[in-house]
Amino acid sequence: MEDTKLKMKVHYTDDEKKSLSKTIEDVFIRFTSVMKIAQIFEPNNVAFLQQLKPFYFIIQSLLKNLGKAVLQFRGNALFFNTIRIKIDFHSYQRFKFLVGEFKKKEIEAIGFHADLTAEELTRFIMILAKSREKNLKVFEDFTTEMENQGIKNIFLEKLNPYDISTRMTPEEIKRSCKKVFLKGIVHLQEVMEREKKHEKIHFKTTRRLIQSIINLISFDESFMLGMTNIKNYEEYTLNHSINVSILALCFGRRLGFEKTELVELGMSAFFHDIGKLEIPIEILNKKGKLDDKEWEIMQEHPMRGATKLVLLQDLSYFPVRALSVALEHHVWADHSGYPKNWKKKEVNLYSKIVKICDVFDAITTKRIYRDFSFTRQQALSMMFEKVGEEYDALLLKVFANMIGIFPVGSLVALNTGELGVVVETNPEEAFVTRPKVKLVTDSTKNKIDGEIIDLAEKEPESNQFKRTIVNTLDPEKYDVNIPDYFLAQAVG
Ligand SMILES: [Fe+2]
Ligand SMILES: [Fe+2]
Incomplete structure:
Protein backbone atom coordinates (compact mmCIF):
# COMPACT_ATOMS: atom_id res chain seq x y z
CA MET A 1 0.00 0.00 0.00
CA SER A 165 -7.06 26.18 -1.56
CA THR A 166 -8.78 23.35 -3.36
CA ARG A 167 -12.17 24.43 -2.12
CA MET A 168 -11.73 28.14 -2.67
CA THR A 169 -11.58 30.21 -5.81
CA PRO A 170 -8.89 32.91 -6.04
CA GLU A 171 -11.59 35.49 -5.26
CA GLU A 172 -12.64 33.58 -2.15
CA ILE A 173 -9.02 33.45 -1.01
CA LYS A 174 -8.77 37.23 -1.41
CA ARG A 175 -11.94 37.70 0.59
CA SER A 176 -10.54 35.45 3.31
CA CYS A 177 -7.34 37.51 3.39
CA LYS A 178 -9.39 40.60 4.04
CA LYS A 179 -11.49 38.87 6.69
CA VAL A 180 -8.46 37.50 8.52
CA PHE A 181 -6.83 40.92 8.41
CA LEU A 182 -9.87 42.59 9.95
CA LYS A 183 -10.27 39.77 12.46
CA GLY A 184 -6.69 40.36 13.51
CA ILE A 185 -7.42 43.98 14.28
CA VAL A 186 -10.51 43.12 16.29
CA HIS A 187 -8.65 40.39 18.15
CA LEU A 188 -5.78 42.67 19.11
CA GLN A 189 -8.23 45.29 20.28
CA GLU A 190 -9.83 42.64 22.47
CA VAL A 191 -6.44 41.54 23.79
CA MET A 192 -5.66 45.10 24.79
CA GLU A 193 -8.96 45.59 26.54
CA ARG A 194 -8.64 42.33 28.44
CA GLU A 195 -5.10 43.18 29.36
CA LYS A 196 -6.18 46.49 30.84
CA LYS A 197 -8.75 44.68 32.97
CA HIS A 198 -6.17 42.03 33.91
CA GLU A 199 -8.25 39.32 32.28
CA LYS A 200 -6.87 36.20 30.68
CA ILE A 201 -5.77 36.64 27.05
CA HIS A 202 -7.02 34.08 24.56
CA PHE A 203 -3.77 33.02 22.95
CA LYS A 204 -5.49 30.08 21.37
CA THR A 205 -7.40 32.57 19.21
CA THR A 206 -4.20 34.39 18.31
CA ARG A 207 -2.64 31.09 17.33
CA ARG A 208 -5.56 30.20 15.08
CA LEU A 209 -5.45 33.62 13.51
CA ILE A 210 -1.74 33.29 12.73
CA GLN A 211 -2.34 29.81 11.32
CA SER A 212 -5.00 31.21 8.97
CA ILE A 213 -2.62 33.93 7.82
CA ILE A 214 0.05 31.29 7.14
CA ASN A 215 -2.42 29.23 5.08
CA LEU A 216 -3.57 32.22 3.09
CA ILE A 217 -0.01 33.35 2.43
CA SER A 218 0.73 29.97 0.91
CA PHE A 219 -2.12 30.48 -1.56
CA ASP A 220 -1.81 34.16 -2.33
CA GLU A 221 1.27 35.75 -0.85
CA SER A 222 1.02 38.84 -3.07
CA PHE A 223 -2.48 39.65 -1.95
CA MET A 224 -1.73 39.11 1.72
CA LEU A 225 1.33 41.35 1.37
CA GLY A 226 -0.89 43.83 -0.42
CA MET A 227 -3.10 44.00 2.66
CA THR A 228 -0.18 45.54 4.56
CA ASN A 229 -0.76 48.66 2.46
CA ILE A 230 -3.77 49.28 4.63
CA LYS A 231 -2.65 51.86 7.16
CA ASN A 232 -5.08 53.09 9.69
CA TYR A 233 -3.80 56.39 10.90
CA GLU A 234 -5.95 56.47 14.04
CA GLU A 235 -5.25 53.05 15.41
CA TYR A 236 -1.63 52.72 14.50
CA THR A 237 -0.62 50.02 16.97
CA LEU A 238 -3.44 47.67 15.97
CA ASN A 239 -2.85 48.00 12.28
CA HIS A 240 0.89 48.00 12.69
CA SER A 241 0.91 44.74 14.66
CA ILE A 242 -1.04 42.87 11.98
CA ASN A 243 1.10 44.31 9.22
CA VAL A 244 4.30 43.34 11.00
CA SER A 245 2.92 39.82 11.55
CA ILE A 246 2.06 39.40 7.86
CA LEU A 247 5.43 40.76 6.74
CA ALA A 248 7.26 38.54 9.24
CA LEU A 249 5.31 35.45 8.14
CA CYS A 250 6.04 36.04 4.46
CA PHE A 251 9.65 36.67 5.42
CA GLY A 252 9.87 33.50 7.52
CA ARG A 253 8.48 31.49 4.65
CA ARG A 254 11.20 32.81 2.37
CA LEU A 255 13.74 31.78 4.98
CA GLY A 256 12.37 28.25 4.88
CA PHE A 257 10.77 28.21 8.33
CA GLU A 258 8.68 25.17 9.24
CA LYS A 259 5.01 25.70 10.02
CA THR A 260 5.48 25.49 13.80
CA GLU A 261 8.30 28.03 13.60
CA LEU A 262 6.13 30.29 11.50
CA VAL A 263 3.37 30.18 14.12
CA GLU A 264 5.90 31.22 16.77
CA LEU A 265 7.26 33.97 14.58
CA GLY A 266 3.79 35.28 13.76
CA MET A 267 2.75 35.32 17.40
CA SER A 268 5.97 37.05 18.41
CA ALA A 269 5.41 39.71 15.77
CA PHE A 270 1.78 40.12 16.79
CA PHE A 271 2.76 40.97 20.39
CA HIS A 272 6.04 42.77 19.73
CA ASP A 273 4.70 46.16 20.83
CA ILE A 274 2.48 44.93 23.68
CA GLY A 275 4.62 47.03 26.04
CA LYS A 276 3.27 50.17 24.41
CA LEU A 277 0.06 49.57 26.35
CA GLU A 278 1.86 51.01 29.34
CA ILE A 279 3.23 54.07 27.60
CA PRO A 280 1.06 57.17 28.15
CA ILE A 281 -1.02 58.00 25.11
CA GLU A 282 0.26 61.61 25.17
CA ILE A 283 3.73 60.28 24.48
CA LEU A 284 2.63 57.72 21.88
CA ASN A 285 0.58 60.28 20.01
CA LYS A 286 2.72 63.36 20.55
CA LYS A 287 2.81 65.53 17.45
CA GLY A 288 6.22 67.03 17.95
CA LYS A 289 9.54 65.50 18.80
CA LEU A 290 9.77 63.65 22.13
CA ASP A 291 11.87 65.38 24.79
CA ASP A 292 14.56 63.44 26.63
CA LYS A 293 12.32 62.31 29.45
CA GLU A 294 9.53 61.21 27.09
CA TRP A 295 12.00 59.37 24.88
CA GLU A 296 13.30 57.55 27.92
CA ILE A 297 9.77 56.43 28.79
CA MET A 298 9.16 55.38 25.18
CA GLN A 299 12.30 53.25 25.30
CA GLU A 300 10.83 51.32 28.20
CA HIS A 301 8.25 49.60 25.99
CA PRO A 302 10.40 46.58 25.07
CA MET A 303 11.19 45.77 28.70
CA ARG A 304 7.60 46.43 29.77
CA GLY A 305 6.36 44.20 26.95
CA ALA A 306 8.64 41.32 27.87
CA THR A 307 7.71 41.63 31.54
CA LYS A 308 4.03 41.66 30.69
CA LEU A 309 4.38 38.50 28.66
CA VAL A 310 6.38 36.76 31.39
CA LEU A 311 3.68 37.50 33.90
CA LEU A 312 0.94 35.98 31.80
CA GLN A 313 -0.68 33.03 33.43
CA ASP A 314 -1.42 30.81 30.51
CA LEU A 315 1.74 30.20 28.54
CA SER A 316 0.68 26.91 27.03
CA TYR A 317 -0.31 28.54 23.74
CA PHE A 318 2.36 31.14 23.88
CA PRO A 319 5.85 30.85 22.40
CA VAL A 320 8.70 31.74 24.73
CA ARG A 321 10.55 33.33 21.81
CA ALA A 322 7.96 36.10 21.83
CA LEU A 323 9.56 37.35 25.03
CA SER A 324 12.87 37.84 23.23
CA VAL A 325 11.13 39.61 20.36
CA ALA A 326 9.26 41.99 22.65
CA LEU A 327 12.53 42.78 24.41
CA GLU A 328 14.89 42.93 21.44
CA HIS A 329 13.01 44.39 18.51
CA HIS A 330 14.76 47.75 18.88
CA VAL A 331 18.22 46.30 19.37
CA TRP A 332 20.42 46.98 16.36
CA ALA A 333 22.65 44.52 14.55
CA ASP A 334 25.67 46.23 16.15
CA HIS A 335 23.96 45.85 19.56
CA SER A 336 23.22 49.56 19.95
CA GLY A 337 19.59 50.76 20.02
CA TYR A 338 17.56 50.00 23.12
CA PRO A 339 16.90 48.76 25.84
CA LYS A 340 20.23 50.21 26.89
CA ASN A 341 20.86 47.53 29.48
CA TRP A 342 20.50 44.73 26.93
CA LYS A 343 23.71 42.76 27.22
CA LYS A 344 23.33 39.44 25.49
CA LYS A 345 25.83 37.98 23.06
CA GLU A 346 23.46 37.44 20.20
CA VAL A 347 20.12 38.91 19.16
CA ASN A 348 17.48 36.25 18.58
CA LEU A 349 16.85 35.53 14.88
CA TYR A 350 13.13 36.17 15.37
CA SER A 351 13.90 39.59 16.86
CA LYS A 352 16.10 40.48 13.88
CA ILE A 353 13.30 39.52 11.51
CA VAL A 354 10.65 41.46 13.40
CA LYS A 355 12.94 44.49 13.63
CA ILE A 356 13.18 44.73 9.84
CA CYS A 357 9.42 44.29 9.35
CA ASP A 358 8.71 46.74 12.18
CA VAL A 359 10.80 49.57 10.74
CA PHE A 360 9.58 48.92 7.21
CA ASP A 361 5.94 49.15 8.25
CA ALA A 362 6.56 52.18 10.48
CA ILE A 363 8.27 54.31 7.85
CA THR A 364 5.79 53.44 5.13
CA THR A 365 2.98 54.66 7.39
CA LYS A 366 1.91 58.24 8.05
CA ARG A 367 2.22 59.04 11.72
CA ILE A 368 0.84 61.70 13.96
CA TYR A 369 4.25 63.33 14.17
CA ARG A 370 4.97 62.95 10.46
CA ASP A 371 2.29 63.85 7.96
CA PHE A 372 3.81 61.89 5.11
CA SER A 373 4.97 58.36 4.60
CA PHE A 374 7.79 56.96 2.53
CA THR A 375 7.08 54.75 -0.45
CA ARG A 376 8.08 51.13 -0.08
CA GLN A 377 11.05 51.64 -2.34
CA GLN A 378 12.23 54.71 -0.44
CA ALA A 379 11.86 52.77 2.79
CA LEU A 380 14.07 49.96 1.49
CA SER A 381 16.80 52.31 0.29
CA MET A 382 16.75 54.17 3.61
CA MET A 383 17.11 50.86 5.41
CA PHE A 384 20.00 49.82 3.21
CA GLU A 385 21.88 52.92 4.33
CA LYS A 386 22.09 51.29 7.75
CA VAL A 387 22.74 47.72 6.67
CA GLY A 388 25.11 45.90 9.01
CA GLU A 389 24.81 48.69 11.54
CA GLU A 390 21.08 48.57 12.30
CA TYR A 391 19.95 45.56 10.27
CA ASP A 392 21.39 42.15 9.68
CA ALA A 393 22.86 42.34 6.17
CA LEU A 394 21.79 38.94 4.92
CA LEU A 395 18.28 39.22 6.29
CA LEU A 396 17.76 42.68 4.83
CA LYS A 397 18.74 41.35 1.43
CA VAL A 398 16.20 38.54 1.62
CA PHE A 399 13.57 40.99 2.81
CA ALA A 400 14.27 43.42 -0.04
CA ASN A 401 14.00 40.53 -2.43
CA MET A 402 10.63 39.61 -1.01
CA ILE A 403 9.33 43.16 -1.23
CA GLY A 404 10.66 43.29 -4.77
CA ILE A 405 11.88 45.99 -7.10
CA PHE A 406 8.31 47.06 -7.65
CA PRO A 407 6.61 46.09 -4.38
CA VAL A 408 2.97 45.05 -4.29
CA GLY A 409 1.08 48.30 -3.72
CA SER A 410 3.46 50.52 -5.71
CA LEU A 411 2.04 53.05 -8.11
CA VAL A 412 3.89 52.76 -11.42
CA ALA A 413 3.95 54.68 -14.69
CA LEU A 414 3.96 52.57 -17.85
CA ASN A 415 5.51 53.35 -21.22
CA THR A 416 1.99 53.61 -22.62
CA GLY A 417 1.31 56.63 -20.39
CA GLU A 418 -1.07 54.61 -18.22
CA LEU A 419 -0.65 54.38 -14.44
CA GLY A 420 -1.10 51.15 -12.54
CA VAL A 421 -0.91 49.65 -9.06
CA VAL A 422 1.28 46.56 -8.64
CA VAL A 423 -0.98 43.77 -7.40
CA GLU A 424 1.25 40.73 -7.82
CA THR A 425 4.98 40.28 -8.23
CA ASN A 426 6.30 37.90 -10.85
CA PRO A 427 8.02 34.88 -9.24
CA GLU A 428 10.25 34.32 -12.31
CA GLU A 429 13.66 35.85 -11.68
CA ALA A 430 13.94 37.05 -15.25
CA PHE A 431 10.66 38.92 -14.87
CA VAL A 432 11.14 40.74 -11.56
CA THR A 433 10.48 44.03 -13.33
CA ARG A 434 7.29 42.64 -14.87
CA PRO A 435 4.68 42.28 -12.13
CA LYS A 436 0.92 42.18 -12.58
CA VAL A 437 -0.56 45.65 -12.49
CA LYS A 438 -4.08 46.99 -12.11
CA LEU A 439 -4.58 49.93 -14.45
CA VAL A 440 -5.86 52.99 -12.59
CA THR A 441 -5.63 55.63 -15.31
CA ASP A 442 -5.69 55.58 -19.10
CA SER A 443 -2.88 57.03 -21.18
CA THR A 444 -4.25 60.54 -20.75
CA LYS A 445 -4.25 60.11 -16.94
CA ASN A 446 -8.04 59.89 -16.64
CA LYS A 447 -8.95 57.68 -13.72
CA ILE A 448 -10.34 54.28 -14.74
CA ASP A 449 -11.28 51.06 -13.04
CA GLY A 450 -8.97 49.21 -15.39
CA GLU A 451 -8.18 45.55 -15.76
CA ILE A 452 -5.30 43.65 -14.22
CA ILE A 453 -2.60 43.17 -16.80
CA ASP A 454 0.47 40.98 -16.82
CA LEU A 455 3.54 42.99 -17.78
CA ALA A 456 5.22 39.76 -18.90
CA GLU A 457 2.74 39.58 -21.75
CA LYS A 458 4.13 40.07 -25.24
CA GLU A 459 2.65 41.25 -28.49
CA PRO A 460 2.30 38.03 -30.50
CA GLU A 461 3.37 39.55 -33.85
CA SER A 462 6.35 41.60 -32.77
CA ASN A 463 7.29 39.50 -29.71
CA GLN A 464 7.76 42.81 -27.84
CA PHE A 465 6.41 43.36 -24.35
CA LYS A 466 3.04 45.06 -24.44
CA ARG A 467 3.81 47.39 -21.54
CA THR A 468 6.86 48.25 -19.44
CA ILE A 469 7.29 50.16 -16.18
CA VAL A 470 9.19 53.40 -16.63
CA ASN A 471 8.87 54.94 -13.18
CA THR A 472 7.56 54.54 -9.62
CA LEU A 473 5.35 57.34 -8.35
CA ASP A 474 4.15 58.62 -5.02
CA PRO A 475 0.47 57.55 -4.82
CA GLU A 476 -0.45 60.55 -2.73
CA LYS A 477 0.74 63.02 -5.35
CA TYR A 478 -1.51 61.32 -7.87
CA ASP A 479 -4.39 61.02 -5.47
CA VAL A 480 -4.44 57.25 -5.66
CA ASN A 481 -5.53 55.36 -2.56
CA ILE A 482 -3.64 52.08 -2.75
CA PRO A 483 -5.62 50.04 -0.15
CA ASP A 484 -8.79 50.67 -2.17
CA TYR A 485 -7.43 48.51 -4.96
CA PHE A 486 -6.85 45.60 -2.67
CA LEU A 487 -10.10 45.91 -0.82
CA ALA A 488 -12.00 46.21 -4.11
CA GLN A 489 -10.71 42.80 -5.11
CA ALA A 490 -11.97 41.27 -1.91
CA VAL A 491 -15.51 42.51 -1.87
CA GLY A 492 -18.03 40.33 -0.15
FE1 LIG B 1 8.42 48.74 19.31
FE1 LIG C 1 6.52 48.19 16.32
Missing part, protein backbone atom coordinates in the same frame (compact mmCIF):
# COMPACT_ATOMS: atom_id res chain seq x y z
CA GLU A 2 2.93 2.24 0.81
CA ASP A 3 3.74 2.12 -2.88
CA THR A 4 0.66 4.03 -3.79
CA LYS A 5 1.57 6.94 -1.56
CA LEU A 6 3.05 9.83 -3.39
CA LYS A 7 5.15 11.21 -0.58
CA MET A 8 8.34 11.26 -2.51
CA LYS A 9 11.30 13.39 -1.54
CA VAL A 10 13.59 14.21 -4.40
CA HIS A 11 16.12 17.01 -4.21
CA TYR A 12 17.18 18.88 -7.28
CA THR A 13 19.72 21.61 -7.84
CA ASP A 14 18.54 24.93 -9.31
CA ASP A 15 19.97 24.08 -12.72
CA GLU A 16 18.26 20.72 -12.74
CA LYS A 17 15.02 22.39 -11.77
CA LYS A 18 15.30 24.85 -14.64
CA SER A 19 15.87 22.23 -17.30
CA LEU A 20 13.19 20.01 -15.79
CA SER A 21 10.69 22.86 -15.77
CA LYS A 22 10.58 23.06 -19.55
CA THR A 23 10.11 19.31 -19.91
CA ILE A 24 7.38 19.27 -17.31
CA GLU A 25 5.58 22.15 -18.91
CA ASP A 26 5.62 20.03 -22.05
CA VAL A 27 4.18 17.08 -20.11
CA PHE A 28 1.27 19.20 -18.88
CA ILE A 29 0.60 20.61 -22.34
CA ARG A 30 0.68 17.18 -23.98
CA PHE A 31 -1.48 15.74 -21.24
CA THR A 32 -4.04 18.46 -21.96
CA SER A 33 -4.04 17.75 -25.69
CA VAL A 34 -4.41 14.03 -25.27
CA MET A 35 -7.25 14.47 -22.79
CA LYS A 36 -9.09 16.80 -25.10
CA ILE A 37 -8.76 14.53 -28.08
CA ALA A 38 -9.77 11.46 -26.04
CA GLN A 39 -13.09 13.13 -25.30
CA ILE A 40 -13.88 13.02 -29.01
CA PHE A 41 -12.12 9.98 -30.43
CA GLU A 42 -11.73 6.30 -29.66
CA PRO A 43 -8.32 4.92 -28.66
CA ASN A 44 -7.63 3.37 -32.05
CA ASN A 45 -8.19 6.63 -33.88
CA VAL A 46 -5.13 8.05 -35.66
CA ALA A 47 -5.62 11.52 -34.21
CA PHE A 48 -5.64 10.10 -30.70
CA LEU A 49 -2.57 7.96 -31.31
CA GLN A 50 -0.73 10.95 -32.69
CA GLN A 51 -1.27 12.78 -29.41
CA LEU A 52 -0.68 9.79 -27.18
CA LYS A 53 2.69 8.77 -28.60
CA PRO A 54 4.65 11.90 -27.70
CA PHE A 55 2.95 12.03 -24.31
CA TYR A 56 3.89 8.44 -23.55
CA PHE A 57 7.39 9.01 -24.85
CA ILE A 58 8.05 12.01 -22.63
CA ILE A 59 6.74 10.21 -19.53
CA GLN A 60 8.86 7.22 -20.40
CA SER A 61 12.01 9.31 -20.63
CA LEU A 62 11.25 10.95 -17.27
CA LEU A 63 10.67 7.57 -15.69
CA LYS A 64 13.90 6.28 -17.11
CA ASN A 65 15.86 9.14 -15.59
CA LEU A 66 14.02 9.58 -12.34
CA GLY A 67 12.34 6.26 -11.62
CA LYS A 68 9.00 7.87 -10.76
CA ALA A 69 6.93 10.72 -12.11
CA VAL A 70 4.31 12.42 -9.97
CA LEU A 71 2.18 15.27 -11.24
CA GLN A 72 0.41 17.20 -8.54
CA PHE A 73 -2.29 19.86 -8.77
CA ARG A 74 -2.50 21.93 -5.64
CA GLY A 75 -4.69 24.99 -5.68
CA ASN A 76 -3.64 26.73 -8.85
CA ALA A 77 -0.09 25.49 -8.63
CA LEU A 78 1.43 22.52 -10.40
CA PHE A 79 4.15 20.32 -9.01
CA PHE A 80 6.32 17.62 -10.49
CA ASN A 81 7.98 15.24 -8.00
CA THR A 82 7.40 17.90 -5.31
CA ILE A 83 9.06 20.69 -7.34
CA ARG A 84 6.77 23.59 -8.04
CA ILE A 85 6.63 24.25 -11.74
CA LYS A 86 6.79 27.89 -12.65
CA ILE A 87 4.54 28.53 -15.56
CA ASP A 88 4.15 31.56 -17.69
CA PHE A 89 0.78 33.11 -18.20
CA HIS A 90 0.18 31.69 -21.69
CA SER A 91 1.04 28.12 -20.82
CA TYR A 92 -1.19 28.32 -17.79
CA GLN A 93 -4.11 29.29 -19.98
CA ARG A 94 -3.34 26.22 -22.08
CA PHE A 95 -3.65 23.71 -19.32
CA LYS A 96 -6.17 25.44 -17.14
CA PHE A 97 -8.54 22.88 -18.63
CA LEU A 98 -6.49 20.00 -17.27
CA VAL A 99 -6.31 21.50 -13.77
CA GLY A 100 -10.09 21.99 -13.83
CA GLU A 101 -10.66 18.39 -14.92
CA PHE A 102 -8.64 17.04 -12.02
CA LYS A 103 -10.31 19.27 -9.50
CA LYS A 104 -13.70 18.08 -10.67
CA LYS A 105 -12.59 14.49 -10.21
CA GLU A 106 -11.11 15.19 -6.74
CA ILE A 107 -7.69 14.15 -7.95
CA GLU A 108 -4.75 15.92 -6.38
CA ALA A 109 -1.92 13.89 -7.86
CA ILE A 110 -1.16 11.31 -10.53
CA GLY A 111 1.88 9.10 -10.29
CA PHE A 112 3.44 6.88 -12.95
CA HIS A 113 5.62 3.86 -12.20
CA ALA A 114 8.62 2.83 -14.26
CA ASP A 115 6.83 -0.18 -15.83
CA LEU A 116 4.09 1.92 -17.38
CA THR A 117 2.94 0.66 -20.78
CA ALA A 118 1.35 2.65 -23.60
CA GLU A 119 -1.78 0.47 -23.31
CA GLU A 120 -2.16 1.26 -19.65
CA LEU A 121 -1.76 4.95 -20.32
CA THR A 122 -4.39 4.76 -23.07
CA ARG A 123 -6.88 2.95 -20.80
CA PHE A 124 -6.26 5.48 -18.06
CA ILE A 125 -6.78 8.50 -20.31
CA MET A 126 -9.97 6.97 -21.67
CA ILE A 127 -11.30 6.45 -18.13
CA LEU A 128 -10.67 10.09 -17.34
CA ALA A 129 -11.92 11.48 -20.62
CA LYS A 130 -15.09 9.40 -20.79
CA SER A 131 -15.94 9.74 -17.13
CA ARG A 132 -19.29 11.38 -17.83
CA GLU A 133 -20.49 8.62 -20.16
CA LYS A 134 -19.38 5.97 -17.69
CA ASN A 135 -20.97 7.86 -14.84
CA LEU A 136 -17.76 8.03 -12.85
CA LYS A 137 -18.21 10.84 -10.41
CA VAL A 138 -16.25 10.62 -7.23
CA PHE A 139 -12.61 9.83 -6.75
CA GLU A 140 -13.31 6.28 -5.61
CA ASP A 141 -15.12 5.54 -8.92
CA PHE A 142 -11.89 6.21 -10.77
CA THR A 143 -9.67 4.09 -8.60
CA THR A 144 -12.16 1.18 -8.79
CA GLU A 145 -12.42 1.49 -12.56
CA MET A 146 -8.62 1.57 -12.84
CA GLU A 147 -8.39 -1.59 -10.80
CA ASN A 148 -11.06 -3.26 -12.94
CA GLN A 149 -9.09 -2.42 -16.04
CA GLY A 150 -5.87 -3.78 -14.55
CA ILE A 151 -3.99 -0.52 -14.44
CA LYS A 152 -1.10 -1.14 -12.08
CA ASN A 153 1.46 1.46 -12.96
CA ILE A 154 -0.59 4.58 -12.50
CA PHE A 155 -1.88 5.72 -9.16
CA LEU A 156 -3.98 8.61 -7.95
CA GLU A 157 -4.08 10.62 -4.76
CA LYS A 158 -7.21 12.27 -3.55
CA LEU A 159 -7.58 15.97 -2.88
CA ASN A 160 -7.23 16.79 0.77
CA PRO A 161 -10.67 18.03 1.82
CA TYR A 162 -9.04 20.21 4.46
CA ASP A 163 -6.85 21.95 1.96
CA ILE A 164 -8.80 25.16 1.64
